[in-house]
Amino acid sequence: MVFEGLKVYRGDDNKLRLFRPMLNMNRMASSAKKACLPAFDQPEFLECIRRLVEIDQDWVPHSYNASLYIRPTFISTEQSLGVKKPCRALLYVIMCLAGTYFNTNAASLWADPKYIRAWKGGTGDCKMGGNYGCSLFALDEAVDNGCQQVLWLYGDDHQITEAGTMNVFLFWINEDGEEELATPPLDGIILPGVTRQSILDLTRNWGEFKVSERYLTMSQLCSALKQQRVKEMFGSGTACMICPIRHIAYNGQVRNLSNIILGFKKTSVEVEVSTQGFYSSKSVKVLISKLLKV
Numbered sequence: 001m002v003f004e005g006l007k008v009y010r011g012d013d014n015k016l017r018l019f020r021p022m023l024n025m026n027r028m029a030s031s032a033k034k035a036c037l038p039a040f041d042q043p044e045f046l047e048c049i050r051r052l053v054e055i056d057q058d059w060v061p062h063s064y065n066a067s068l069y070i071r072p073t074f075i076s077t078e079q080s081l082g083v084k085k086p087c088r089a090l091l092y093v094i095m096c097l098a099g100t101y102f103n104t105n106a107a108s109l110w111a112d113p114k115y116i117r118a119w120k121g122g123t124g125d126c127k128m129g130g131n132y133g134c135s136l137f138a139l140d141e142a143v144d145n146g147c148q149q150v151l152w153l154y155g156d157d158h159q160i161t162e163a164g165t166m167n168v169f170l171f172w173i174n175e176d177g178e179e180e181l182a183t184p185p186l187d188g189i190i191l192p193g194v195t196r197q198s199i200l201d202l203t204r205n206w207g208e209f210k211v212s213e214r215y216l217t218m219s220q221l222c223s224a225l226k227q228q229r230v231k232e233m234f235g236s237g238t239a240c241m242i243c244p245i246r247h248i249a250y251n252g253q254v255r256n257l258s259n260i261i262l263g264f265k266k267t268s269v270e271v272e273v274s275t276q277g278f279y280s281s282k283s284v285k286v287l288i289s290k291l292l293k294v
């Protein structure tokens with residue numbers, strides 16, 4: 001089973017817009033390939049979603065904080081219990097209303113290296129059901145310990161990979177004294193988030209600081225926190241857009257980041273982003289969270 005997650009927003013002008021939906025179509029096609037599900041016509045599928053949204057347009061909230069969540073899903077319908085490449089499959093879409101993701105404005109994370117979300121040669125770069133099912137046990141432990149999400153680590157050096165179902169960004173003064181916005185590279189264990197890509201595109205376009213896709217370890221983060229070089233850490237994803245990280249429980253200690261949450265000011269602004277394949281190929285104004293330096 002593979003799936004996608006995207007939202008349709010109602011703008012101030014009452015127009016409905018999807019956010020860079022072709023990126024979701026492309027990601028779904030590569031997830032399907034890894035699950036041995038058949039190839040599908042991506043623009044055609046997007047057109048089906050567009051029609052569905054058009055039919056159900058009254059469900060899209062007239063609210064700044066809410067949207068209609070779209071869940072394209074692709075499952076095998078093979079009539080056999082054997083483990084084999086399916087000959088039959090079903091591609092369908094469900095939708096539901098979506099509000100704010102977390103109750104608080106900032107997330108608390110539980111980082112325990114005994115749990116691994118994804119590994120090299122696996123399916124961590126796909127939106128595949130199994131990745132999420134096996135994450136629940138660790139999430140349960142995080143919640144039992146007063147945290148909202150798991151900070152997924154990888155390898156003996158405790159590389160920071162993802163936060164719950166979000167990509168993760170660190171805005172800091174790096175080891176070379178440079179102001180840098182860093183996020184782990186797409187090396188097979190990171191989901192290529194649409195929001196992640198958009199943040200990279202936007203901040204590279206601003207040209208205000210170094211923007212890197214690079215490895216980050218817990219020990220680098222801990223020393224940077226100690227030396228007050230961390231300006232902000234946040235997760236990114238369709239569900240929450242930008243979610244500041246409030247604290248991280250790691251190695252029996254709670255690393256508090258709440259005093260630096262104001263290092264960046266989160267504000268929603270209208271940003272011109274070029275989209276493909278929805279409401280014509282014109283560049284449209286879409287609502288996304290833009291990080292503004294205070």
Ligand SMILES: Cc1ncc(COP(=O)(O)O)c(C=O)c1O
Pocket residue numbers: 005162164165166167191192193194195196236237238239
């Ligand atoms: C594991 C994981 N990482 C990151 C993301 C963020 O991706 P996107 O920005 O496309 O929502 C998601 C959500 O789909 C996810 O499930």
